[in-house]
Amino acid sequence: MDVQEQQHTDLQQVAELVDEIKFAMMTTEEADGTLRSRPMATMQMDGSGCLWFFTAMSSPKVDEAEMHHQVNLSYANPDKQDYLSVSGNCEIVRDKDKMRALWTPWVQPWFPKGVDDPDLVLLKVTITEAEYWVAPGSAAKRLYGL
Amino acid sequence: MDVQEQQHTDLQQVAELVDEIKFAMMTTEEADGTLRSRPMATMQMDGSGCLWFFTAMSSPKVDEAEMHHQVNLSYANPDKQDYLSVSGNCEIVRDKDKMRALWTPWVQPWFPKGVDDPDLVLLKVTITEAEYWVAPGSAAKRLYGL
Numbered sequence: 372m373d374v375q376e377q378q379h380t381d382l383q384q385v386a387e388l389v390d391e392i393k394f395a396m397m398t399t400e401e402a403d404g405t406l407r408s409r410p411m412a413t414m415q416m417d418g419s420g421c422l423w424f425f426t427a428m429s430s431p432k433v434d435e436a437e438m439h440h441q442v443n444l445s446y447a448n449p450d451k452q453d454y455l456s457v458s459g460n461c462e463i464v465r466d467k468d469k470m471r472a473l474w475t476p477w478v479q480p481w482f483p484k485g486v487d488d489p490d491l492v493l494l495k496v497t498i499t500e501a502e503y504w505v506a507p508g509s510a511a512k513r514l515y516g517l
Numbered sequence: 518m519d520v521q522e523q524q525h526t527d528l529q530q531v532a533e534l535v536d537e538i539k540f541a542m543m544t545t546e547e548a549d550g551t552l553r554s555r556p557m558a559t560m561q562m563d564g565s566g567c568l569w570f571f572t573a574m575s576s577p578k579v580d581e582a583e584m585h586h587q588v589n590l591s592y593a594n595p596d597k598q599d600y601l602s603v604s605g606n607c608e609i610v611r612d613k614d615k616m617r618a619l620w621t622p623w624v625q626p627w628f629p630k631g632v633d634d635p636d637l638v639l640l641k642v643t644i645t646e647a648e649y650w651v652a653p654g655s656a657a658k659r660l661y662g663l
């Protein structure tokens with residue numbers, strides 16, 4: 372996973388939590404309003420604060436994200452009592468160079484056909500709001516309007 | 518936290534994950550469609566599979582849940598690679614006896630005025646869908662139409 376130095380300094384704490392926890396639960400909304408989540412491996416948090424994930428174009432989350440672009444990414448580490456909520460807009464990106472740059476063998480279990488699988492795409496989440504709770508005390512800290 | 522024997526046997530695995538992880542990230546939807554989450558301490562999973570939480574009536578999550586009843590509860594344990602997504606309907610319950618039965622000192626940090634605080638209410642989440650990924654392999658298992 373590649374977490375870059377953040378241009379927005381107030382995103383630095385968010386980057387540190389993403390780097391610590393790595394796996395997010397991505398929540399999307401279904402057509403009937405049901406909220407569903409699933410674990411997703413964060414591949415990159417780029418310098419402008421966008422979060423990148425691999426996924427299969429044919430997976431339900433892509434349809435859900437295309438109908439309701441707003442998603443939530445929650446990063447939870449119950450042992451250390453560190454928690455992060457990222458609200459953002461999700462878009463599908465078909466950029467083979469970027470995919471090759473981000474590809475690593477440990478995502479192979481979810482994408483056995485590898486980086487050249489035509490069904491493989493990138494999900495890019497642009498942060499609109501972030502909130503984190505860091506032990507000790509875990510009082511909520513909010514970053515609005517990024 | 519009180520996790521009871523489940524009447525629906527297929528909810529037993531869900532109950533075990535809730536018991537293991539305890540803290541959920543509860544995602545709600547704001548009026549403008551933004552999805553926001555925050556950590557919440559699970560107080561009980563009752564025999565019929567409902568999940569119970571304490572919260573403040575005056576907190577934004579209550580307004581959000583009243584406008585959009587569908588919420589998601591994600592339980593994540595990155596160290597053990599166990600993940601649970603619960604989709605459900607959320608309602609506010611003002612039952613002082615139930616509150617006293619569930620009250621424990623370790624929720625005091627979020628409710629310093631204690632169990633008799635007039636702003637204290639219960640959130641009851643009734644499960645509609647659940648999905649879990651349990652190591653090793655963490656293949657998705659789905660329970661629909663509960």
Ligand SMILES: Cc1cc2nc3c(=O)[nH]c(=O)nc-3n(C[C@H](O)[C@H](O)[C@H](O)COP(=O)(O)O)c2cc1C
Pocket residue numbers: 452454504509510511540555556557558559570571572573576577578579624627
């Ligand atoms: C580990 C942990 C557990 C928490 N448990 C609860 C809880 O059970 N109930 C609650 O209302 N807030 C709890 N909080 C605080 C919430 O995360 C949140 O900051 C607060 O409820 C306000 O949320 P809202 O502005 O979305 O309504 C907890 C925070 C942490 C760090």
